[in-house]
Amino acid sequence: MKHDPETGAARPRFWHAALRRLACLALTVFLAAFLAAALVRLAPGFGMDERQLDSRLSENSIRAIEEENAGNANLFRYFGRYFLGLCRGELGQSVSFNLPVRELLAERLGLTLRSAAAGLACAWLAAIAAGLFLSLSRSRVLELAASTLSGGLICLPAAVVGLLALYLGAGPAAAIGAILLPRILRYVRNVTGAMARRPHVLAARSRGAGGLALLLRHVWLPSAPELLALGGVSVNMALGATIPVEALCDVPGVGQMVWKAALARDLPVLVNVTILIAAITAAANLASDAARSLWWREA
Amino acid sequence: MRRAATAILGAILIVLLCADWIAPHGYQQQFRADAGAAPCRQYRLGTDALGRDRLSRLIYGGRVSMLLAPLAALLAVTLALLVGLIAGCMGGWWERAVVTAMDLCLSLPWLFLLLAVRAMLPLNASPAASIVVTFALLGLLGWAGPSRIVLAAVKRHLASDFVLAACSEGCPPWRIALVQVLPNLRPVAAAQFWVTAPAFLLTEANLGLLGLGVAEPAPSWGNLLRELENLSQVARNPWMAAPLVALVVVVSCFQLAISTGEIEA
Numbered sequence A: 001m002k003h004d005p006e007t008g009a010a011r012p013r014f015w016h017a018a019l020r021r022l023a024c025l026a027l028t029v030f031l032a033a034f035l036a037a038a039l040v041r042l043a044p045g046f047g048m049d050e051r052q053l054d055s056r057l058s059e060n061s062i063r064a065i066e067e068e069n070a071g072n073a074n075l076f077r078y079f080g081r082y083f084l085g086l087c088r089g090e091l092g093q094s095v096s097f098n099l100p101v102r103e104l105l106a107e108r109l110g111l112t113l114r115s116a117a118a119g120l121a122c123a124w125l126a127a128i129a130a131g132l133f134l135s136l137s138r139s140r141v142l143e144l145a146a147s148t149l150s151g152g153l154i155c156l157p158a159a160v161v162g163l164l165a166l167y168l169g170a171g172p173a174a175a176i177g178a179i180l181l182p183r184i185l186r187y188v189r190n191v192t193g194a195m196a197r198r199p200h201v202l203a204a205r206s207r208g209a210g211g212l213a214l215l216l217r218h219v220w221l222p223s224a225p226e227l228l229a230l231g232g233v234s235v236n237m238a239l240g241a242t243i244p245v246e247a248l249c250d251v252p253g254v255g256q257m258v259w260k261a262a263l264a265r266d267l268p269v270l271v272n273v274t275i276l277i278a279a280i281t282a283a284a285n286l287a288s289d290a291a292r293s294l295w296w297r298e299a
Numbered sequence B: 001m002r003r004a005a006t007a008i009l010g011a012i013l014i015v016l017l018c019a020d021w022i023a024p025h026g027y028q029q030q031f032r033a034d035a036g037a038a039p040c041r042q043y044r045l046g047t048d049a050l051g052r053d054r055l056s057r058l059i060y061g062g063r064v065s066m067l068l069a070p071l072a073a074l075l076a077v078t079l080a081l082l083v084g085l086i087a088g089c090m091g092g093w094w095e096r097a098v099v100t101a102m103d104l105c106l107s108l109p110w111l112f113l114l115l116a117v118r119a120m121l122p123l124n125a126s127p128a129a130s131i132v133v134t135f136a137l138l139g140l141l142g143w144a145g146p147s148r149i150v151l152a153a154v155k156r157h158l159a160s161d162f163v164l165a166a167c168s169e170g171c172p173p174w175r176i177a178l179v180q181v182l183p184n185l186r187p188v189a190a191a192q193f194w195v196t197a198p199a200f201l202l203t204e205a206n207l208g209l210l211g212l213g214v215a216e217p218a219p220s221w222g223n224l225l226r227e228l229e230n231l232s233q234v235a236r237n238p239w240m241a242a243p244l245v246a247l248v249v250v251v252s253c254f255q256l257a258i259s260t261g262e263i264e265a
Helices: A014-042 A059-070 A075-087 A101-137 A140-154 A158-167 A172-196 A199-206 A211-249 A254-264 A267-298 B002-017 B054-090 B092-107 B110-120 B127-141 B144-158 B161-168 B173-209 B221-229 B231-236 B238-264
Strands: none
Touching: A014 A075, A014 A267, A014 B092, A101 A140, A101 A172, A101 A211, A101 A254, A101 A267, A140 A172, A140 B238, A158 A172, A158 A211, A158 B173, A158 B221, A158 B231, A172 A211, A199 A211, A211 A254, A211 A267, A211 B110, A211 B173, A254 A267, A254 B110, A267 B092, A267 B110, B002 B054, B002 B238, B054 B092, B054 B127, B054 B144, B054 B173, B054 B221, B054 B238, B092 B144, B110 B127, B110 B173, B127 B173, B144 B173, B161 B173, B173 B221, B173 B238, B221 B231, B221 B238, B231 B238
């Protein structure tokens, strides 16, 4: 078992860690599915069947309908059926859109993933470029300007940033990028700043070494594991940002669908999207952990 | 800097607490003849489309947001303390179960979770009920992040010399948790409160802008931001952005108080 040179802590074996994280991913999705099923089961009005109000039906027919729905009364039995359906790809029917949830997701997921990925890429590229530029210039004025700008953007609600992007004619990807950029930049500056204050970097600087090579080799490369960890978390932030952006920019993606579903109390849409998003973010965290483990392994 | 930020927050809080005396009109009072009026002596920030005084609604809305967001943060931090302390002291399966629950909560984007749970509750709730529901949800769902930090602090304290000394003297575990560990968690809890409160203010603003926060006619800074949906009109009438300015000032003060406090620490 390898040890971390900084902390001396033992690092788990790569495959052992990967298997453990995969088990965690499966457990997270399973728990999210159970939570979602419990929310649907406990929602007010669950199990009410409009057919029971039909005056043309006899008592026997109404009793048969009641017995048909009685199987769903037990939460665990209901979850078993729901989970089996989920494994077969049956996600239920949307109440507000009057379409199968699977069809709705197939229509909208690509658009949302594309804009989230583009926003994420823009934010990361801009944050890395700004971080490198600020580290190289070492200008207090530029540092202050960058902190003020990122601090100001962090203080704005994501929905307002989305509205501003819409007003300025930028697309949803730019809006998502603008929401993520200040958070990523602040973290990147903190991590690389801490690395730049290490004794060997300060010693190198005091002897006149500097420039891009020192920064890349002794500041940015050792910061990579922390930045990779943020990479996983930023996927979660990007998906969260799609709701206000798509709702306010009128983009027909999953974010807008979730917003409309919340307004219409369309639980089949909400719970299935929640499970899907939990799976995507857990997979992103798994990928970032795997990348960090590989990085350590190479190191 | 920290003192200045705290002083500004204190001054804003005092103004908001005295809303009944300071606000020129009631937040529900409608002046139908002056609907959409520009700022004047009678209406300092003009009136909205229903003829309600914007300044009065800003002050009353601020009272709702500024009092209830910190209360929700207090609820979240209290839950985090409880969960983190129990999990850290019990260890074993308890700790694993709590960490799994934290991972589950943290793997779901905050807004997705809030929208899903908010949709479970009646959307046609009364304004007072919608205020309670919105902020209670923030408090009840916001425990996971702070509890991870509390759990790490509990584990650190449990490995410290004073806890080992207490254990060697035969101090029972519940006493160690309540007397030795809990008082030492105060700085962590305070830091988490200062981080969580502005985050809740911003989340309430997002929910309000999406129409899922505090219901009309009750004002909050979140639902007052809905006027920003028509940004071209806001560009012509900049006073409509007053709730956004107030929100940015308050959140900036929170951020400054936290960051300067961290530097001082």
